[in-house]
Amino acid sequence: EVHIVESGGGLVQAGGSLRLSCTASGFTFENYAIGWFRQASGKEREGVSCISNSDGRTYYADSVKGRFTISNDNAKNTVYLQMNSLKPEDTAVYYCAAEFMGSGNTLDQRMYDYWGQGTQVIVSS
Numbered sequence: 001e002v003h004i005v006e007s008g009g010g011l012v013q014a015g016g017s018l019r020l021s022c023t024a025s026g027f028t029f030e031n032y033a034i035g036w037f038r039q040a041s042g043k044e045r046e047g048v049s050c051i052s053n054s055d056g057r058t059y060y061a062d063s064v065k066g067r068f069t070i071s072n073d074n075a076k077n078t079v080y081l082q083m084n085s086l087k088p089e090d091t092a093v094y095y096c097a098a099e100f101m102g103s104g105n106t107l108d109q110r111m112y113d114y115w116g117q118g119t120q121v122i123v124s125s
Contacts, residue, residue: 001026002024002025002026002027002098002114003024003025003026004022004023004024004096004097004098004114004115004116005022005023005024005116005117006020006021006022006094006095006096006116006117006118006119007020007021007023007119008020008021008119009094009119009120009121010120010121010122011122011124012086012121012122012123012124013123013124014086014087014088014123014124014125015085015086016086016123017082017083017084017085017086018083018086018121019080019081019082019083020036020080020081020083020094020096020119020121021078021079021080022034022036022078022079022080022081022096022116023076023077023078024077024078024079024098024114025077027098027114029053029074029077030053030054030074031053031054031100031101032053032098032099032100032101032102032113033050033051033052033053033098033099033101033102033103033104034050034051034053034072034079034096034097034098034099034102035047035048035049035050035051035096035097035098035099035102035106035107035112036048036049036050036070036079036081036094036095036096037094037095037096037097037107037109038090038092038093038094038095038121039092039093039095039118040089040091040092040093041092043092045095045109046061046107047061047107047108047109048060048061048063048064048068048081048094048107049061049064049068049070049081049107050070050099050102050104050105050106050107051070051071051072051079051104052102052103052104052105053072053074053079055104056072056104057103057104057105058070058104059104059105059106059107061107064083064090067083067084067085067086068081068082068083068084069081069082069084070082079096081094081096083121086121086123087123088123088124088125089123090121090123091121091122091123092120092121093118093119093120093121094118094119094120094121095115095116095117095118096115096116097109097112097113097114097115097116098112098113098114098115099111099112099113100113
């Protein structure tokens with residue numbers, strides 16, 4: 001059975017940092033890309049970043065480039081999202097998802113097979 005669990009969310013002041021973790025089980029981690037997505041209240045879910053677990057290729061949405069860094073630890077079946085210089089507009093529920101044989105170059109949500117339940121991030125001004 002597949003499980004994807006996000007953690008690390010919380011309340012932080014603008015300009016601060018958080019590190020989110022996404023831990024997966026039930027599938028061969030290296031065969032998947034992992035993407036981070038977020039959904040703010042009243043808005044559609046949008047892609048943030050993704051990484052290929054096979055070769056480490058990464059991709060970022062323009063809104064987070066230079067502020068967020070995605071990384072993985074295949075030994076732990078975990079992907080991290082380091083979020084720096086946080087802004088109030090980063091407030092959202094953050095989800096991670098797994099794409100089978102993903103190349104780490106798409107944030108098209110239709111390509112992702114498994115999803116976690118999300119973790120809330122609140123950035124206060």
